[in-house]
Amino acid sequence: MAEQTQKVAIVTPERVIYGDEARFVQARGTMGELGILPQHTPLITSLEPGVLRVQKEGQWTVFVVAGGFMEVRDNRVVVLANAAERPEEIDVERAKRAKERAEKRLASGDPEVDVVRAKAALMRALARLNAAQEFAKH
Amino acid sequence: MPALRDFRRRIKSVKSTQKICKAMKAVATAKMARAQAAVVAARPYARQLHEVLGRVGAATRDVGNPLLTVREPKKVCYIVITADRGLCGGFNSNLLRTATREVQKWDDVSLVAVGRKARNFFRFRGWNMDAEFIGLGENIRFEQGQEIARFVIEKYITGEYDAVYLIYSKFVSVLVQQPTVTKLLPVEPPSDEEGAEQAEEAAPKKASVEYIFEPSAEAVLNYLLPKYVENSVYHGLLESKASEQSARMMAMDAATKNAGEMIERLTLQMNRLRQEGITKELLDIVGGAAALE
Numbered sequence: 142m143a144e145q146t147q148k149v150a151i152v153t154p155e156r157v158i159y160g161d162e163a164r165f166v167q168a169r170g171t172m173g174e175l176g177i178l179p180q181h182t183p184l185i186t187s188l189e190p191g192v193l194r195v196q197k198e199g200q201w202t203v204f205v206v207a208g209g210f211m212e213v214r215d216n217r218v219v220v221l222a223n224a225a226e227r228p229e230e231i232d233v234e235r236a237k238r239a240k241e242r243a244e245k246r247l248a249s250g251d252p253e254v255d256v257v258r259a260k261a262a263l264m265r266a267l268a269r270l271n272a273a274q275e276f277a278k279h
Numbered sequence: 280m281p282a283l284r285d286f287r288r289r290i291k292s293v294k295s296t297q298k299i300c301k302a303m304k305a306v307a308t309a310k311m312a313r314a315q316a317a318v319v320a321a322r323p324y325a326r327q328l329h330e331v332l333g334r335v336g337a338a339t340r341d342v343g344n345p346l347l348t349v350r351e352p353k354k355v356c357y358i359v360i361t362a363d364r365g366l367c368g369g370f371n372s373n374l375l376r377t378a379t380r381e382v383q384k385w386d387d388v389s390l391v392a393v394g395r396k397a398r399n400f401f402r403f404r405g406w407n408m409d410a411e412f413i414g415l416g417e418n419i420r421f422e423q424g425q426e427i428a429r430f431v432i433e434k435y436i437t438g439e440y441d442a443v444y445l446i447y448s449k450f451v452s453v454l455v456q457q458p459t460v461t462k463l464l465p466v467e468p469p470s471d472e473e474g475a476e477q478a479e480e481a482a483p484k485k486a487s488v489e490y491i492f493e494p495s496a497e498a499v500l501n502y503l504l505p506k507y508v509e510n511s512v513y514h515g516l517l518e519s520k521a522s523e524q525s526a527r528m529m530a531m532d533a534a535t536k537n538a539g540e541m542i543e544r545l546t547l548q549m550n551r552l553r554q555e556g557i558t559k560e561l562l563d564i565v566g567g568a569a570a571l572e
Binding site: 150152153154155156157170171172182183184185186187210212214219221223224 | 317320321323324325327328331334335420421424489490491492493494498499502503506510513
């Protein structure tokens with residue numbers, strides 16, 4: 142039996158990273174986790190840096206999204222991510238360094254530090270590390 | 280009258296120049312292909328962003344945003360994107376000519392130079408330059424566009440600039456690069472008519488779907504607008520890069536051909552001179568032999 146699907150596209154400024162018919166999309170919105178099934182009502186939400194999952198025929202595909210937003214309309218989910226990558230593409234060392242750097246900047250209490258940006262960087266790094274760990278388990 | 284040896288030297292020098300041009304053309308061709316692919320790859324994002332912004336804009340007509348406020352343009356900023364390097368035909372000079380013309384429209388202008396050629400041009404003329412971005416490299420990353428965009432956005436919000444324009448070279452085709460001026464700030468949201476038309480073609484009734492916005496329409500708009508500006512700059516950088524490489528390719532192609540012609544001409548001249556010499560020697564011999572008899 143063919144499952145009911147929706148079009149899913151994950152697009153970054155640099156390329157289209159995913160485009161397929163899929164069943165379910167799970168993402169971290171600003172207001173909390175959300176899952177999108179086919180025939181969802183039109184929605185536009187901003188996304189937090191984190192893991193985004195797409196399910197197709199029971200198979201999960203995982204992406205790391207560094208913030209962005211998502212539009213749902215006409216049975217189509219379009220994720221416009223600032224940056225997105227597959228877990229196997231993640232440079233764990235780089236993410237670790239980024240995490241340490243961000244933590245140091247937040248801890249330093251230096252008024253020069255852009256706290257918002259440092260926090261965002263920290264979240265991105267954590268999201269990458271989590272996804273990489275999860276991927277490594279499989 | 281140049282001697283034979285001078286000709287040989289000349290031909291040798293032109294030949295090695297030709298080789299360099301040829302190699303440079305090959306490199307530019309490869310880089311152009313990559314730059315073009317990058318432009319194409321960036322299109323879906325730009326299109327989606329454009330569409331979404333149009334729809335969000337329609338839903339938030341009465342919402343104000345610092346990037347939307349139109350002020351009387353007293354201080355105008357131009358972002359001028361050129362190449363870092365020359366040897367690409369009229370690419371940089373065409374662009375800078377357009378920039379010069381544009382800049383003269385206003386009394387109070389600030390410049391943001393992207394690319395070494397723009398920087399040097401403005402510096403030489405002593406024009407007021409607020410920032411320079413140099414050495415962006417061959418593969419443009421989104422962050423680079425973002426950095427430039429953030430700079431002007433900040434200045435726009437603080438009221439230092441009243442309008443921001445982007446001057447870049449549009450990649451029309453391999454043969455044609457069009458210097459283009461676009462307005463960056465204040466953001467003019469994609470026109471409704473355009474969006475509505477497209478929507479009507481696709482599905483007449485879907486033009487006015489009610490969206491759920493999370494966290495709110497306003498927040499989404501606040502998020503989208505800077506993104507839109509950043510992406511516009513990024514797009515300009517990509518187009519510029521593709522244009523530069525194709526301009527360089529064409530310039531080097533022409534240079535290779537010219538060198539070939541030059542070699543031909545020189546060879547002809549050289550052979551003529553050699554022939555002349557031989558004839559002269561023969562005449563001498565014949566003359567000498569005749570005198571002996």
